[in-house]
Amino acid sequence: MPDVTKRDFLKVSGSLIGGIAAGTTVTAAERTDRFIVSTGGKADLSDLTVVHEMPGIDYAVVRGDESAVKRSVKSYEADVQIELDSPDVNSEAPTLDADEYEGQPGDIYQWDKADLDIPEAHETTEGEGTRVAVIDSGVLETHPDLSGPLNLGLSRNFTDDGGDHNPVGGDDHGTHVAGIVAADNGGGLGVNGTAPKTDLVDCRVFSGDGASFADILAAVVYSANIDADAANLSLGAYPVPRQAQGQFYGKVLNSAMTYANKEGTLLVIAAGNDSADLQHDKNFISLPNEGAQAVSVASTGPIGYGLSFDLGDVNSPAESPAFYTNYGTNAVTLGAPGGDADTSLTDLVGGVPAYAYDLVFNTVFSYEDVDGDGESEQVPGYGWKAGTSMAAPNVAGAAALVKSANPDYNANQVEAALKKAAEVPDDYGKEYYGAGYLNVVDAL
Template sequence: MRMRTLITTSVIGLGLLASQATATAAGGDPLSDKQWGLAQIHAPEAWASSTGAGEVIAVVDTGVDLGHPEFAGKLVPGATFACGGGPAPCGDGDWRGADGVGQEPDVHGTHVAGIAAASTGNGTGIAGVAPDARIMPIKALENGSGSFDDIGAGIRYAADHGANVINLSVGALPGTQLLTLLGQESAAKDAIAYARERGVVVVASAGNETSPLCDTPAWEEGALCVAATDANEMHAVYSNLGVSPDAKAVSAPGGSSLGDCDADVWSAVPRGTGSPECGQGDYDALAGTSMAAPQVAGVAALLGAQGRDADGVERALMDTARTPILGTRGMFDPIYGYGVVDAAAAATQPL
């Protein structure tokens, strides 16, 4: 069993432990035949309607390998907020951080960014959900850890510097929702509200604790909570359910964490960091709701490029999502939320 794929981290806000929610495509990408997630969300069929051109997806995470070939010509200026208590920002969003050292848990942000918007049809690696969208790298975690203040600062930076979609593949452990409800922790909550007021779609991973509730920040009003499915479209065994106060939740491919490498989600990792189990140098397979959220962020970019505002993007995502087995669309249930996101159906829904 390959349980290593569910990466856990600490988010230090208020001293509380939290978890980093890790858990057929275009020709010309050698690993595209392994990307069952693209087929599950019908991304290739959506590309006839939109490729995400002109949209910017901010990845607020552990930073991105800025020199990875999957992001050549696709990056907009980012920032680093994991500054060890020093003045921020203190860098450009590179995964190596202010000290120039790449920590093993910090491969996470590159993997997330690749799922959302890796170059497609370039003869290298994988295909991204939104092939022509650009990435804004925001490093808010160092060595897999960070604070709600740093995450909030990253969200605000993204909203102020042109992001159309923000991906948050991070989450506090179950029970932290109570702190935001009581007003004892508000940095991420307030930042999400700030971004949403500026017309930014905020996508956040549900968490990997098999909890009935979306973790914070996916729990917060204004965020779209994303649960994970496996290759058979079943709710992934580790994934939290899509329950939050405003019931804004969907599902997307996150991998199984229990099978072989190809049962998980392939994407880019910092060059040379692919794992011994299944890594291919610059690529690796991981599983978690962290991998599910950027699938949805990519689809959000496809829809935003069609001229939909944030409300319209969310409506299209939820109204066209399908519930496995039942075959219904746009109907909420606590397991799948409104269902598995369907990029093709959403992109052809009238504006």
């Protein structure tokens, strides 16, 4: 079965935060050059290089020898670098370039938007006057469906790889996530996001060699400080022990998340793809989706949609829990479309295996030698992915619509509106939905 449980998430093993995505092998190591430090009390950072100040919380990220860190602050832990050893876990999912997609009935590919009645929601608002940050692997600014909503002035690279906010290598995860939030085809060829008129800010925290826990923290604080109404994090950590180093990492994360919420930024976070019962996992916690003020999103999807392009004629409805999603009554806030799969459905539909249509279709890119000079470049396209990574941005986009329709709402009020409108589908348990399945129209 191809891997469709696409959430790049961090995993703690012993005292280390490592990286894992289902079907991959990973390595992880504490960084010896960067540290997360508490700046409260008598902290003196003059002998250290400050990488991220994180204004608003009493922590910073610094570079220097550990001996200098120990002299300067009372409380610190090493930053952790996560290296993913395998290719993109959604690499087997189909993609279409613009020429292949042209002339296709694009609207029917986006079952997630149809099931959420997004066209009806857009009669009220398309997200005007709001801002959403995508904390991920970077957003391709040359994609025609993203160039409009993407705010190049505010988009940032939080890694130390020397590049800009655009993705490096072939990692189009962030581009797909961003499209689910805010793709805007302008009424032409392409796809639409849930909130195509929001102001989209790209916060790249993944590089060619993985991600840094500290960079993720810095991006959360940055999102709050630029007045983002929502920040999407299709990433996380599980299982994190509640004690030892996990206690420090949890404390600094909760500080950042509480600050973001206070500043009006709703943190929408993928619940994870381990098929894990987060409610009964004893001494472990999933972060950041079980952190303070998080809107934790589980994933749903249909089975058999591609066989008829009719959500009323599927083997399992779009609201049914995806086979990979994490769950837990108090660990999940909402359920939302993220895609499901039964890879025995191999019949070709439009040249694409039928199972692929049960994944979420949106913006991606590929590498092609366009000029025939032997040099490959990133070429915008469209493709399918699945995971709680795809469910979370549907909620982040919905949060932007609620905020646009109710400009005076704070983050808690936006969350309350989403939860009040949601309902747990018949025949399924609350543990997969929290308050219920996302209902965008009723939340406005």
